[in-house]
Amino acid sequence: MTTPPSTSHGTFQGTDVLRWPVVGLLLRWRHFRTALQLVLLAVAVVIVVHGFIGPEIASANLATVLTWVHYRGLLVVALLAAGNLFCTGCPIIRVRDWARRLHVPTRHWPKRLGGKWIAIVLFAAVLFTYELFDLWSLPRGTAYLVIAYFVVAMGVDLLFTGASFCKHVCPIGQFNFLTSTVSPLEVQVRSADTCRSCHTADCVSGHRPGGRSTPIVQRGCELGLFLPAKVGNLDCTFCLDCVQACPHDNVALGTRAPGVELADANRRSAIGRLADRPDLVVLVLLFVFGAVMNAFGMITPVYRVEQWLTTMTGGAPEAVVLGILFVAVIVIAPIVVVGGAAVATRIVSADARSPWRITARYVYALVPLGVCLWTAHYAFHLLTGALTVVPVTQSAVIDLMGWPMFGEPLWRWAGMRPGKVFPIQLGFAIFGAVGSIGVAHLISLHDHPKRAVRATMPWAIAIAIITVAAIWVLFQPMEMRGVGFGG
Amino acid sequence: MSVWMRRLVVAGAVTLALGMARAAEAHSGPPYPIISNQAIGNYSVSVWTDPDTTDDGTKAGRFWVTMYRKGGEDVVPAETTSALTLTPTDPPGAALTERSSLLQDASHQYAVLLLDHEGPYHVHVAIAGPLGPVTLESDVQATYDLRPARWLMALYILPFALAGFLWVKLLLRRRRS
Known part of the structure; x- marks a missing residue:
């Protein structure tokens, strides 16, 4: 099923999913992405329409159920089982491509706005407003959010070339990029030797069958990932444009050791060295501690903390109280826990680098834990509410058609009992913690080969602290996603 | 991964699980x-x-x-x-x-x-x-609520911990230079 791999450095050595009989054919089909995008576009339309015309009860509205229960749950499942498939099928890019037939952008994304800073601010803003306004309980709010997402993406990508929105703005995209670092699949070069003899670089510049003077018939990577220098899944939307563009059929969707890229210190195409990217460092911290905060914001004890803070601040508005909580969890806690680990590593391994440089190197080891904490949280809602889509769809059909075309809603269809899901959540937290310690050790083996265990220890302790905090959160009674009675 | 490191991680994972199981309370269910x-x-x-x-x-x-x-x-x-x-x-x-x-x-x-x-x-x-x-x-x-008994919790999470070790083993074997 797979072509024998080359043995040269940087050359693909695993299984190439693109060579599989059925799945491979489907993935290589020229219109595969469009088909997937159209399906998700239809879902987005349903979310918006039912969000506006459906009931205000979140559990009975497709906008809230599909968005906050199913979309997010399936997103992490796809990322852990395969790769960044939801970026592949992003319906916004489908609409954008249609719009770009009418208006072709000519400006390049401003260098001073480079990196992920805008996306980081938006990611934090989404986490904050989600808690502040209980977005999961607002069908119309959810519909507005989806529309806003489309409008902003259109605005950015009709003004600037390439995938500017995906690379610099989209908070979901950054979430997917980070999570995909532990995905089992990666778009890779099949043979490095073939790339060395290639002079057109179609994978990044686009395919021109008639030479440089002819128009592009297949675009290359819109995020600027030059395949021979690409490392890992960061910034890869799994669009497979490179697969279509490469004239040598030299691109694989190959298996790999999940997370190994997080320890890679090499310079990578369109990204540079991970340790030289303060924006990515901050993004990882937000991703990991945001996972704890997001779950924390949904448990009963948080209301007690909020009440206490309200009293302490003399009756400050909820936004201020929540802001204090956010600063504590996603700013102060990372500084104390991660900064402490960096200082300890500096001491025990006699590392001459500054604590910031050590942090910038090791912080990526926290990604597996962050991924698994998000998964534990989303899996809870997905598994306990997986079947709710059936009665809610039946109810939506009644809302739209005026009669029960699919029968009366089977409201008792919900999903697994939460108690049964709990060990899975706990398991994911442990799994992520072990994986993070593994990546930290991998980094230590590279940076401190003679003192690897000692260098890893502070990070193992930091990971244990975050894991214990997250498990404590998991043990608390949780407000139900999509119920709308949170109060 | 050294034997010492492996033992440390196993002990940590089991301690974590058992320690946390003490605080188990009933979760709310899907309404x-x-x-x-x-x-x-x-x-x-x-x-x-x-x-x-x-x-x-x-x-x-x-x-x-x-x-x-x-x-x-x-x-x-x-x-x-x-x-x-x-x-x-x-x-x-x-x-x-x-x-x-x-x-x-x-x-x-x-x-x-x-x-x-x-x-x-x-x-x-x-x-x-x-x-x-x-x-x-x-x-x-x-x-x-159907949450398993506390002692069973450790058993349930064992496969996740084992999968984690396999993952780490894979990482260390395929690490890139």
């Missing part, structure tokens, strides 16, 4: 409606429930009462109250009554009751206020 948009009197009423049974005295039978003015989604007057009465039917038992508390407004109210055994309960909802009194009837099946 579902037992009364859905029922027009009665001057109201349109929905009642959603998450009827968890407990045997340690914890109130976990949760009920959400949503009331709007009939024919629309206008909030009911602030003086509107609701109360739930649950009566075990098999075996028959004493009725439990709880007045609902307000959530964000009078249209969204919430009550939690102690359901001390699994089985069917009859639900009686009484609403009173300026729009008039109404009562609604329904039934609910109470069940345990």
Whole structure:
């Protein structure tokens, strides 16, 4: 099923999913992405329409159920089982491509706005407003959010070339990029030797069958990932444009050791060295501690903390109280826990680098834990509410058609009992913690080969602290996603 | 990965799991409606429930009462109250009554009751206020949360821990220079 791999450095050595009989054919089909995008576009339309015309009860509205229960749950499942498939099928890019037939952008994304800073601010803003306004309980709010997402993406990508929105703005995209670092699949070069003899670089510049003077018939990577220098899944939307563009059929969707890229210190195409990217460092911290905060914001004890803070601040508005909580969890806690680990590593391994440089190197080891904490949280809602889509769809059909075309809603269809899901959540937290310690050790083996265990220890302790905090959160009674009675 | 490191991680994972298991409490369950948009009197009423049974005295039978003015989604007057009465039917038992508390407004109210055994309960909802009194009837099946026993928790998470070790092993074997 797979072509024998080359043995040269940087050359693909695993299984190439693109060579599989059925799945491979489907993935290589020229219109595969469009088909997937159209399906998700239809879902987005349903979310918006039912969000506006459906009931205000979140559990009975497709906008809230599909968005906050199913979309997010399936997103992490796809990322852990395969790769960044939801970026592949992003319906916004489908609409954008249609719009770009009418208006072709000519400006390049401003260098001073480079990196992920805008996306980081938006990611934090989404986490904050989600808690502040209980977005999961607002069908119309959810519909507005989806529309806003489309409008902003259109605005950015009709003004600037390439995938500017995906690379610099989209908070979901950054979430997917980070999570995909532990995905089992990666778009890779099949043979490095073939790339060395290639002079057109179609994978990044686009395919021109008639030479440089002819128009592009297949675009290359819109995020600027030059395949021979690409490392890992960061910034890869799994669009497979490179697969279509490469004239040598030299691109694989190959298996790999999940997370190994997080320890890679090499310079990578369109990204540079991970340790030289303060924006990515901050993004990882937000991703990991945001996972704890997001779950924390949904448990009963948080209301007690909020009440206490309200009293302490003399009756400050909820936004201020929540802001204090956010600063504590996603700013102060990372500084104390991660900064402490960096200082300890500096001491025990006699590392001459500054604590910031050590942090910038090791912080990526926290990604597996962050991924698994998000998964534990989303899996809870997905598994306990997986079947709710059936009665809610039946109810939506009644809302739209005026009669029960699919029968009366089977409201008792919900999903697994939460108690049964709990060990899975706990398991994911442990799994992520072990994986993070593994990546930290991998980094230590590279940076401190003679003192690897000692260098890893502070990070193992930091990971244990975050894991214990997250498990404590998991043990608390949780407000139900999509119920709308949170109060 | 050295033997020492492996042992450390195993010990850490098991300690974590057992230590945390001590704090186990019942989770809330997936709510579902037992009364859905029922027009009665001057109201349109929905009642959603998450009827968890407990045997340690914890109130976990949760009920959400949503009331709007009939024919629309206008909030009911602030003086509107609701109360739930649950009566075990098999075996028959004493009725439990709880007045609902307000959530964000009078249209969204919430009550939690102690359901001390699994089985069917009859639900009686009484609403009173300026729009008039109404009562609604329904039934609910109470069940345990089904969280495994504490000692079983360690067993359940063992496959995840083992998968984690395999992952680390793979990482170390395929590490890039």
